[in-house]
Amino acid sequence: MEKTIYIRLRNRVFARPNEKIYLEDITQIIAEDVLQKQLNQLLVYSISDQDRNIIIIDVMRVIAAIAKYDSSIEVQVLGPSQTIVEVVYKKKKASIILFTLTWFLLFFGSMLTIMNFHEDVSMQNVHQKLYKMITGQDNEKPLLFQIPYSIGLGLGMIIFFNHVFKKRLNEEPSPLEVEMFNYQQDLDQYVIMHENKESMKKLHDH
Template structure:
C-alpha cells in the first residue's frame, strides 16, 4: 500500500515543555496511523535544534511540521487534530532544591494568608459587622453583646466552611472532581498568555513557519 493511501493523524498541545535541545516530532506530537512504519519514520524527525545555554521558547506553525513530514514522505495525507500553532519551551534539566522550594511555599502561603485576613477584616469593617451582630444579639436576647457570642462563633465557622466549599480544597484533598475556581482562573490566564505569545511571535515574524 502506497503512502498516498495512508492518513497520518497528528495532535499537538498548545504548550509543550522539552528537556532535550534536539526537538523531534515525537516530542511534541501524538500520532496515529494504520501503518506503524510511517510513524516510526516520522517521530525521529528533528523540527528544532535549541542552544543549551539558556531557556528558550519557540512558536512553531503546524504548516512547518507538515512540511517537515512531507520532506520525509511526499504525498502522505495528514490530518491535524490539534493546535495550529505550538509553543515549545526548552528548560533543560533542572536540579530541584528542596529547601528553596520549601521557603517559596512558606513565603507564598504567608502572603496569601495575610492578604486574605486583611481583606476579610476590611470587609467586616466596611459593613460594620460587629455593630450588626451586637444589634441582632440585643434583639434576640435583650442583653448587650460582649463581642464573643454564639453569633460571632457561628459566623467564623461558617466563613471557614464557605471558603473550603468554594475552593473545593482541604490540603491535597478535593471534595469533588470538579476543578476549583482557582484552577479555572489559572487555566484562563494561561490560555490568554499563550494566545498573546503566539500573536506576538507572528507579528514579529519570529514564528517557525513555512517560507
C-alpha cells in the same frame, strides 16, 4: 502512491535544554503502523542555547519536515496549528527565609483584608443586633454568633476553593482553577501571536 496521514498537534509540551524534539513528542499521528513508527522518529526541532524558555513550533514546520522525508505523503491536520514547547530548567531550591516571609505576607494581608471588610460593613453591629433580636439582651461581644460565623467563614473558603491543602474535595474545578485556566489560555494565545516566527513577516522599506 499517495499516502494519507492524520496529525494533531499537542497544545503544550515540556522539554529540557538542548533536547531534540521529534514528531511523536509534539503530535498525535494516525497512519499505517510502519509509517507511523518512521514518522515518530522524525526530527522536528533541536533546542539550542540561543532559545529562550518558550518555543513555538508551527504546523507548517511539521508539514515541511514530513514532505522532506517523503513528498508523497498527504498530511491532514486536525486541531491546533501550533505547539508551545516550554523549556524547563533546573529549579533552584526554595529559600526557607523567602518562603516564611511570603507566607507571613499572605497570611497577614488576607487577615487585614477580611478585618477591614467586616469593619466597613459593621459586622459586629449586625451580630449585636441579631443577638438582641433573638435573646432580648444587649451584648457587646455576642460570641454566640461570632464564633460560629468565624468557623463558617473558614469552612466556606475551603468549600469555595475546593481544596484542603493538596487534597481536592471533589472533581469539580474551583473558581480559582477556572480563572487560572482562562489566564493560561490568554497567555498561550499571546505567546503564539508574538513568538511564532512563521506567522510574522517583516516588510522592509525600499
